[in-house]
Each structure stands twice: as C-alpha cells, then as structure tokens.
Amino acid sequence: MRIRFDRGTLVLDQITEASERAVLDGAVWDPELAAWRLPASRLSELRVRLADANVRNPSDTIAPARLEPAWTIPELRWYQRAAIDAWRGAGERGVIALPTGTGKTLTAIGAIAALGVATLILVPTRVLLDQWARALGEAWRFPIGRLGDGDHAVAPITVATYASAIAWAPRIGDAFGLVIVDEAHHVGAWCPHEVFDMMVAPARLGLTATPPEPNGPLARAIGPVVYALGIADLVGDALAEFDLETVPAPLDSKEREDYRTRRGQFNAAYSRFSRMQPGGSWREFVQHASASRTGRAALAAWRASRAVLAFPHAKRASLAALLARHAGERVLIFTSDNATAYAIARELLVSPVTCDIGRRERAEMLRRFRSGEAPVLVSAQVLDEGLDVPEADIAIVVGGTASTRRHVQRVGRVLRPRVGKRARVYELATQAEIETVVQRRRGLAHAEVVS
Amino acid sequence: MTRRHVVVAPAPRAAHVASRHAAKAGGDHRAANGPQLDETDVRRAATASQLAVLDETDLDWIAEAIDLLEHHLGKPWRVVADAFAELPSSRRRITAVRGALARLLGGAGKLTPMARRVREAVLGAPVLDAEARAARIAAASAALGVEAADVETLLFIDLRGERPIAFPRGRPSELEVIAAANVLLIQRALRRAHRVRLALHGDDGTLLRAALARGLLVTASRATEEAPIVLDIVGPLALFQRTAIYGRTLGQLVPLLAHAADFELVLEAPEWRTRIAAPVVLPRAPLDRAGTYQPRKLARGLEQLDPELRVIVAPAPLQAGATLLSPDLAIDDRGERWYVELVGFWTADSLADKLARYAAANVRVKLCIDDARGCGDAEVIRDPRIVAYQRNLDPARLLAKSPEP
Numbered sequence: 123m124r125i126r127f128d129r130g131t132l133v134l135d136q137i138t139e140a141s142e143r144a145v146l147d148g149a150v151w152d153p154e155l156a157a158w159r160l161p162a163s164r165l166s167e168l169r170v171r172l173a174d175a176n177v178r179n180p181s182d183t184i185a186p187a188r189l190e191p192a193w194t195i196p197e198l199r200w201y202q203r204a205a206i207d208a209w210r211g212a213g214e215r216g217v218i219a220l221p222t223g224t225g226k227t228l229t230a231i232g233a234i235a236a237l238g239v240a241t242l243i244l245v246p247t248r249v250l251l252d253q254w255a256r257a258l259g260e261a262w263r264f265p266i267g268r269l270g271d272g273d274h275a276v277a278p279i280t281v282a283t284y285a286s287a288i289a290w291a292p293r294i295g296d297a298f299g300l301v302i303v304d305e306a307h308h309v310g311a312w313c314p315h316e317v318f319d320m321m322v323a324p325a326r327l328g329l330t331a332t333p334p335e336p337n338g339p340l341a342r343a344i345g346p347v348v349y350a351l352g353i354a355d356l357v358g359d360a361l362a363e364f365d366l367e368t369v370p371a372p373l374d375s376k377e378r379e380d381y382r383t384r385r386g387q388f389n390a391a392y393s394r395f396s397r398m399q400p401g402g403s404w405r406e407f408v409q410h411a412s413a414s415r416t417g418r419a420a421l422a423a424w425r426a427s428r429a430v431l432a433f434p435h436a437k438r439a440s441l442a443a444l445l446a447r448h449a450g451e452r453v454l455i456f457t458s459d460n461a462t463a464y465a466i467a468r469e470l471l472v473s474p475v476t477c478d479i480g481r482r483e484r485a486e487m488l489r490r491f492r493s494g495e496a497p498v499l500v501s502a503q504v505l506d507e508g509l510d511v512p513e514a515d516i517a518i519v520v521g522g523t524a525s526t527r528r529h530v531q532r533v534g535r536v537l538r539p540r541v542g543k544r545a546r547v548y549e550l551a552t553q554a555e556i557e558t559v560v561q562r563r564r565g566l567a568h569a570e571v572v573s
Numbered sequence: 574m575t576r577r578h579v580v581v582a583p584a585p586r587a588a589h590v591a592s593r594h595a596a597k598a599g600g601d602h603r604a605a606n607g608p609q610l611d612e613t614d615v616r617r618a619a620t621a622s623q624l625a626v627l628d629e630t631d632l633d634w635i636a637e638a639i640d641l642l643e644h645h646l647g648k649p650w651r652v653v654a655d656a657f658a659e660l661p662s663s664r665r666r667i668t669a670v671r672g673a674l675a676r677l678l679g680g681a682g683k684l685t686p687m688a689r690r691v692r693e694a695v696l697g698a699p700v701l702d703a704e705a706r707a708a709r710i711a712a713a714s715a716a717l718g719v720e721a722a723d724v725e726t727l728l729f730i731d732l733r734g735e736r737p738i739a740f741p742r743g744r745p746s747e748l749e750v751i752a753a754a755n756v757l758l759i760q761r762a763l764r765r766a767h768r769v770r771l772a773l774h775g776d777d778g779t780l781l782r783a784a785l786a787r788g789l790l791v792t793a794s795r796a797t798e799e800a801p802i803v804l805d806i807v808g809p810l811a812l813f814q815r816t817a818i819y820g821r822t823l824g825q826l827v828p829l830l831a832h833a834a835d836f837e838l839v840l841e842a843p844e845w846r847t848r849i850a851a852p853v854v855l856p857r858a859p860l861d862r863a864g865t866y867q868p869r870k871l872a873r874g875l876e877q878l879d880p881e882l883r884v885i886v887a888p889a890p891l892q893a894g895a896t897l898l899s900p901d902l903a904i905d906d907r908g909e910r911w912y913v914e915l916v917g918f919w920t921a922d923s924l925a926d927k928l929a930r931y932a933a934a935n936v937r938v939k940l941c942i943d944d945a946r947g948c949g950d951a952e953v954i955r956d957p958r959i960v961a962y963q964r965n966l967d968p969a970r971l972l973a974k975s976p977e978p
Contacts, residue, residue, distance in 0.1 A: 460734060472699050
C-alpha cells in the first residue's frame with residue numbers, strides 16, 4: 123500500500139493484500155485517481171491499524187519537519203509550566219483555558235519549543251495574526267510564516283487566520299506535526315472543523331479563556347480541556363485587581379409600559395407553546411412561532427422588548443455620568459447589538475468598533491484610542507476578544523446576553539496588569555435585566571472555580 | 574427547444590410596477606414582465622420541487638416585502654428588520670428574500686470614502702452635552718465643506734444595517750427577487766449536502782465544464798445520446814461534512830443551472846435526501862468563463878500558428894460508452910477533427926484510462942499534462958498523444974506531432 127497526502131486527504135493506492143483492504147473502513151473511492159481517500163487527520167489511526175493488521179512496509183513518506191532549537195523564551199510562570207505539563211501528559215492533545223491577559227501565547231510558544239516539531243497556529247483575526255507573528259519572531263530566530271492579510275509565506279512555524287487556513291489546509295496539511303488554535307471556542311463555527319480533518323498533525327493544542335461544553339466540536343477536533351484556571355486564581359498575580367459594580371437603570375413610565383405591553387404579547391404566545399409542548403426549547407419555539415402570523419408577531423414583540431432594554435433613558439444618563447467621572451481614562455463600552463453601538467457612537471461622537479468597520483479604519487481607531495486622542499471605544503462584539511488593548515482600565519457593559527463566555531471575555535479586556543492598576547467594570551442593568559446580571563456573575567464565579 | 578424552467582432577467586422600472594399590481598389584482602401580469610411564467614410552469618412549480626423554492630404563489634408576500642422597503646426609502650435597513658421577520662413565510666425563505674433584495678439593490682459603496690472622512694473628523698473624546706456636540710459637528714462641517722445636517726447623515730451611511738434603503742435601478746420585480754432568492758435557497762441546501770447528483774437535459778456541457786474547472790471531481794455519464802447527462806459530484810472534500818469551500822464551489826454551479834433546458838438535482842446527506850427539479854425560477858444564466866483562460870489562449874496560439882485551423886473552445890461533451898468526456902478544444906484541421914484536453918491532477922493510471930475512453934469514443938486526442946499536477950511518483954506513459962509541459966504550454970508543441978487515431 124502507498125499512502126500519500128493530496129488536497130487534505132490521504133490517498134491510498136497500490137493495495138494488493140487482503141489485510142490492506144481491511145484497514146479501509148470509512149474510506150471513499152475516488153474514481154478520478156482510482157484510489158481510496160481518507161481524511162488526513164486519520165493518519166495516526168491508519169498507521170496503528172496497519173501495524174495491527176501486520177501490513178509490512180507501507181510506502182508512507184508523510185513526516186513533518188523538526189524545528190531548530192533556536193529559542194529565546196522568557197521564563198514561564200508557574201501556571202504556564204503546569205499547563206504545558208498537563209497538555210503533554212494528556213498525549214499532546216487538548217485545550218488549555220486561561221483568562222485573557224495571562225500569557226496564553228507564551229504558554230503555546232513553550233509548548234512548541236517543548237515538542238520541537240513544525241507548527242501551524244490558527245487565529246481568528248488579522249490583528250491576532252500580527253500579534254502572534256511578532257511574539258513568535260521574538261522567541262525563535264528563523265522567519266515565521268504568515269497566511270492571511272495578503273501574506274502567503276509558509277515556514278516551519280506558520281501563523282494563519284482561520285479563513286486562510288481553510289484555503290491552505292488542502293496544500294499544507296501534511297507539513298505540520300502540531301496545530302494550535304487560538305480562541306479555540308470558535309472551533310466548529312467560525313473555525314470550521316474541516317480544517318482539522320485536513321491536517322495530519324497528531325499533536326493539537328487549543329487556547330481559550332472560555333472553554334465551551336465538553337463533547338462539542340472542539341473536543342472532537344482538538345481534545346478535552348486539560349488545564350484551566352479562572353480569573354480569581356490569577357487576580358493580583360497575572361491579572362490586575364478589579365471592582366465590579368452594578369448600576370441600576372430603571373425604565374421610565376413610558377418605557378416600562380412599552381416593555382410590559384410587548385413582553386405580555388410575547389409571554390402569551392410562549393405560554394401557549396409551553397402548554398402545548400412542555401420542555402420545548404427556545405429553538406423549537408422559534409420554529410413553531412415562525413409558522414404563523416401571530417407567532418411571528420410574538421417574536422417581533424420579544425425583539426422590541428429587548429430593544430427597549432438595550433439603551434433606555436436611565437442607561438443613557440448613567441453612561442454619560444460614568445464617562446464624565448472617568449474623563450480622560452481609556453474606556454471600553456460593550457453593547458448588546460450593533461444598532462445600540464451606533465446609537466451611542468452617534469450620540470456621544472465616540473468610535474464604534476464593529477464588524478462593519480473596515481480593517482484600516484478599525485486599526486486607526488485603535489491607534490487613536492491608544493494615543494488618548496479618542497479614549498472611548500464602543501462595540502457589540504468585536505472588542506469581546508482577541509484585541510490586545512493594554513491601556514484600557516474601565517469597562518462599561520451597557521447591554522449583553524446571559525452568556526458567561528462573552529462576559530468573561532469582556533471583563534478580561536481590562537484586566538491586563540500594570541503597576542498600580544485597579545480596573546473597574548460597570549454593568550448597567552434595568553430591573554428586567556438584573557436576573558441576567560446575576561446569572562452572568564454566577565457564570566463568572568463558576569469560571570473562577572473551573573480549576 | 575422550450576425551456577421548462579423559468580429564467581428571469583431584470584425588467585425595466587415600469588414593468589416592475591406593472592407586474593406587482595397585476596399580481597396583486599390577480600390579473601395577467603405577463604405582458605408587462607419580460608420572460609414569463611406560463612400556467613404550465615406554475616402548476617409544475619407547485620408539484621415538482623421537493624425543496625421548497627419560491628414560485629408564483631409567493632408573489633404576494635414578496636410584493637409586501639418590496640412595499641416595506643419602498644415605504645422606508647432613505648431610512649436605514651435595520652428599521653425594516655422586525656417587519657421582515659413578520660412576513661407570512663418561513664424564516665428560511667424570508668432570509669433568502671432579504672439576502673436577494675440586498676444583492677439586487679446593492680450598497681452605498683461609493684459613499685464609503687466620504688463617510689470615513691466624516692468619522693475621522695467627528696469621532697473622538699465623548700461629548701457629554703448638546704453644545705459640545707453641536708460644536709464638534711460644526712467644526713467637521715467647516716473642515717469638510719459639507720452642511721452640518723449632511724455630516725449627521727453621512728456618519729454611518731456606508732455601514733450594513735445603517736445604510737439607507739434605495740432603489741438605484743427602480744423598484745425590483747417580484748420575479749427578479751424570487752429568482753435571486755432561489756439561487757440562495759439552493760446554494761444553502763448544497764452547502765449541507767454530502768453527495769450531489771445532477772441530471773441535465775439540453776445542456777451543452779456548460780455545467781460539466783464548470784464543475785471540472787472548479788476542481789470538483791465529477792463523474793459524467795449518459796446512457797444514450799437522448800438520455801440526460803448525469804453528473805455525480807464527489808471529491809476529496811466530500812469526505813468532510815459541510816465543508817465551506819466545497820459548498821461554496823458547488824454553490825457556484827447554481828446560477829448556471831439555467832443553461833440546461835431541464836434538470837433534476839438530488840442532494841444527499843446521511844440524514845436527509847432532497848430533490849430540486851425544473852421548473853425553478855432562476856436568474857438569466859450568466860456566462861461562465863471559469864477555467865477557460867488557458868484554452869482560449871491556446872486556441873488563439875494555434876490559430877496564429879496555422880490559420881487553416883478552426884479551433885472551437887469548450888466543444889460539446891463526447892460520449893465514451895456510458896461516460897462522457899469533456900475536451901477543452903475541438904480542432905478542425907483541413908476536414909479532420911481532433912481534440913485537446915488540458916488535464917488537471919493526474920496519475921499514470923488516470924491518463925491511461927482517459928486515453929482508453931477517448932479511443933472508445935473513436936476520436937483523436939492530445940492530452941496536455943502539467944508536470945506539477947502529477948500525483949504520486951509513477952512515470953508518465955510514453956505516448957505521442959500525451960504532451961507534458963511545465964507552467965506554460967507552447968502551441969507549437971501541440972502541432973508538432975500528428976495525433977494517433
């Protein structure tokens with residue numbers, strides 16, 4: 123049997139023995155090449171099956187390069203060393219979960235140096251591509267490959283955006299022995315799991331501040347969480363001290379009436395659905411409601427009720443008061459949606475950082491934020507993760523969901539340490555949102571005890 | 574040949590309006606609306622498609638969607654988001670229609686540079702009272718030479734959701750929207766399919782060539798000259814569920830379906846199997862030039878070398894037993910015809926198989942192979958019908974030897 127890598131798959135041909143046919147379980151016949159194909163990620167498993175089946179000397183030349191040991195790495199902190207040990211102990215497959223700002227990149231560089239094999243690092247954004255390439259360039263004295271943002275250079279250590287990795291994996295899937303994925307909770311969505319199917323790399327490392335539920339796509343592509351620490355474990359050590367304050371933002375009478383009316387309309391439809399289908403999920407309710415005009419009206423009422431809470435008068439006033447109190451400081455404002463981000467940006471004439479803003483303009487906004495020229499940024503999601511904003515001291519959460527993941531990421535934005543720094547996180551909450559705030563805090567507390 | 578599915582081209586403004594009113598009134602809208610659905614087509618549309626694509630029965634609610642936009646002309650797209658969600662159809666179909674409308678109406682791209690300049694001039698430290706805000710706007714207005722009210726308008730005019738609704742080419746017709754939305758609906762289904770079988774009547778080989786040009790691995794077959802061409806599309810990426818690239822590439826075939834007089838598309842995944850068959854309202858078929866650059870360049874080179882040659886780019890597929898071959902060029906050389914195929918990825922075995930199939934088709938051929946696209950380490954068969962090249966193919970090399978029968 124001959125095993126080759128071709129466009130993200132293993133091509134198996136020259137099959138002569140019955141024992142060789144026995145290992146073809148799950149392979150697909152390619153009539154064009156008259157050969158069998160398997161996803162590249164199954165190379166290790168295939169080798170084991172061939173050995174078990176006593177297939178002698180399969181022609182298999184797939185061998186990722188070894189790295190020159192030319193590293194200059196600052197001393198790792200205790201938790202970074204412990205994370206690498208845990209990952210290696212788990213068979214070099216798994217996820218390390220550390221809060222934002224605690225040096226996940228350095229931990230990963232330590233893992234690459236320890237393994238010494240050609241490595242591909244996947245990152246969600248072009249900003250992170252730059253950050254990683256810079257950090258790796260300082261630690262390893264050979265050129266770093268870059269795929270994305272107009273670069274097409276492949277090297278033994280290469281950083282690629284998720285989008286570029288999808289296009290390049292069919293060509294370079296056999297070149298790396300280790301794959302690292304940053305912001306690994308995106309695996310299965312933003313980062314399609316097919317990328318990992320197209321890579322032969324047996325060693326895999328995921329990095330995240332907020333590990334998703336076990337048994338999801340991340341666990342299948344990378345492995346389970348092998349090491350996790352929460353914010354509470356590292357505050358005062360690797361993270362800045364911080365205060366969390368909830369600012370009540372009561373609705374005025376008109377807003378309250380509007381909210382009640384719309385919520386009532388929604389509740390009536392939801393109650394009917396719950397009686398009809400006890401235990402039905404939200405998704406099932408949406409499907410059910412979408413099928414009728416009254417159901418669609420109920421969904422519209424639900425959206426309208428959320429819009430009332432997104433930025434009522436009291437939140438407007440509190441936001442202005444907080445910005446006045448922290449005038450001149452770097453402030454990040456988080457909203458529940460882009461429309462609210464634009465409303466705030468329009469009202470206060472501050473920079474909105476959203477997915478709609480182009481890369482160059484966004485970079486310019488961040489530059490002006492760093493220089494203090496425009497010290498306030500408002501965003502619905504873009505600032506949640508990935509951006510290195512060391513100067514931010516204050517976070518104001520105007521709106522959000524109950525998602526612990528997003529909340530932990532948002533809080534983490536202002537926890538990068540600096541001498542004498544004490545960060546502040548404000549959550550503006552209407553009465554109707556208090557429950558969500560409590561839930562989020564509970565989630566934050568839970569995130570702290572994962573370790 | 575009568576096309577059994579319906580092809581829609583953008584109609585002039587007057588026709589759009591006429592068609593809508595006629596549809597609403599239940600009258601004959603056909604006179605005003607360019608290429609038409611006839612009643613047979615409508616009946617077929619109601620029964621033949623198992624994937625719920627849009628058809629004439631959706632005209633009313635789509636007219637309602639266009640009305641919504643018309644009533645909010647000049648306002649940001651986000652203001653109609655909730656009203657769209659309340660339209661009487663499924664979320665999947667509403668999403669497709671909204672996507673189709675966004676595509677048909679275009680964006681505010683030309684205003685982007687000005688909007689960026691306005692943002693650069695206006696956005697900065699927060700303004701916490703009305704006076705400071707007015708002063709900032711006035712300063713920007715003076716610096717940019719635009720009215721203060723325009724500064725406010727231009728601030729986010731280029732951003733999705735914030736951009737104003739506009740009908741730059743007049744009100745779109747409902748059929749135009751249906752056609753564009755159907756492309757999106759079929760593409761969405763294709764993205765989730767693991768295996769695709771496409772049966773085509775009256776296709777001149779466009780779809781087979783389009784699939785090959787996009788690197789999809791296709792087995793083309795046809796039982797007899799009269800039978801439909803059947804494309805079974807698999808490929809290395811078909812191993813992976815819901816592959817973005819594979820799905821996107823497959824999706825590029827959908828607008829080209831209008832090239833066939835009739836088609837049946839069967840999509841399969843482990844948990845489901847669905848079928849889409851003509852008649853389907855689709856946009857007018859675009860010209861597909863994917864993968865034709867090299868053949869056209871080669872054709873020009875051959876004709877320059879020998880003006881007696883008549884070179885046909887992308888000739889009709891050739892029957893070889895039950896399978897089909899798709900040569901890139903047909904060359905009429907002083908009363909004799911021979912073919913050229915520019916082979917993609919190859920092995921020695923696949924070349925031998927290809928030559929045998931051309932022999933079975935009883936035609937003369939030259940296979941041009943790029944050395945860089947050889948898979949594996951097997952040596953190329955020494956055969957006068959195989960012309961190997963590196964990067965650039967010299968037309969003189971093709972004419973150097975006569976093809977063997």
